[in-house]
């Protein structure tokens with residue numbers, strides 16, 4: 425909550441003297457990201473989930489748009505609706521059910537978010553990625569983040585899976601970070617490094633699994649970039665992203681990964697390519713991305729995505 429004392433510029437006409445003891449005369453100054461969810465609040469949410477499920481998850485999964493079925497394969501599941509979790513935001517986007525599912529998958533206790541929070545929904549980045557800290561305090565060691573994304577790399581086709589090995593943080597370029605504001609060292613350091621954010625061992629295992637599944641031709645390793653949305657990109661923006669080495673573009677994941685690395689979680693992330701991004705001007709209507717298409721492609725490819733996640737978790741369990 426914004427403290428009443430933080431408001432320094434009285435509202436009103438230029439030069440007009442307003443009574444500062446009247447709260448309505450004071451502007452609203454947003455609370456810094458780092459103060460939105462103090463450690464104690466995150467701990468309370470984590471306790472609610474651990475006690476409510478009687479399970480301590482090791483792997484956290486964030487389901488991308490239309491990929492909620494990743495949570496449907498969890499067994500002996502305890503399901504929490506976001507509305508019923510104290511201090512939890514609600515999902516407002518189609519394809520994001522708004523449920524937290526805790527249970528067993530391939531011998532591991534996992535917790536999966538069927539619905540993530542996006543910056544364009546009006547949530548500050550710290551709120552979008554707050555559940556990652558909840559996962560950490562629940563005991564999660566591995567974050568699996570998935571997303572639907574537009575393919576900019578001309579070699580990518582709709583339905584392909586891109587394993588993320590790096591990102592370009594466009595919101596960060598604009599000075600926005602989920603770690604902005606006071607740092608709580610109980611989560612992690614003030615200045616976390618982000619090279620090696622995406623766990624190489626897990627990427628290699630996933631590539632091997634891709635071969636076993638016979639989908640290696642539809643699997644890539646690439647760079648993701650998150651923009652604020654909710655608009656899809658212009659051709660000029662897509663050209664610029666391509667020049668920067670971006671292979672796929674979306675509206676999520678990067679701030680979750682930053683938050684996970686800050687608290688030293690191992691990260692595995694992939695993009696399902698739901699549409700091909702045009703990087704040349706044309707009059708074709710086909711070039712326009714739309715959410716229905718994103719959802720339809722995700723539905724078509726959910727089986728392969730579930731299989732990849734399940735097999736990778738099986739391998740993590742086997743080697744632990």
Ligand SMILES: O=P(O)(O)O[C@@H]1C[C@H](O)[C@@H](CO)O1
Pocket residue numbers: 487488489517540542570571572573653674675676677714715718
């Ligand atoms: O939650 P993700 O990143 O998978 O969702 C993408 C980005 C937008 O929310 C939506 C656009 O179609 O899909």
Ligand SMILES: Nc1nc2[nH]cnc2c(=O)[nH]1
Pocket residue numbers: 572573574575651653655656657673674675698699701713718
């Ligand atoms: N920003 C962005 N997000 C997406 N999510 C799915 N497709 C796209 C896309 O083309 N651009």
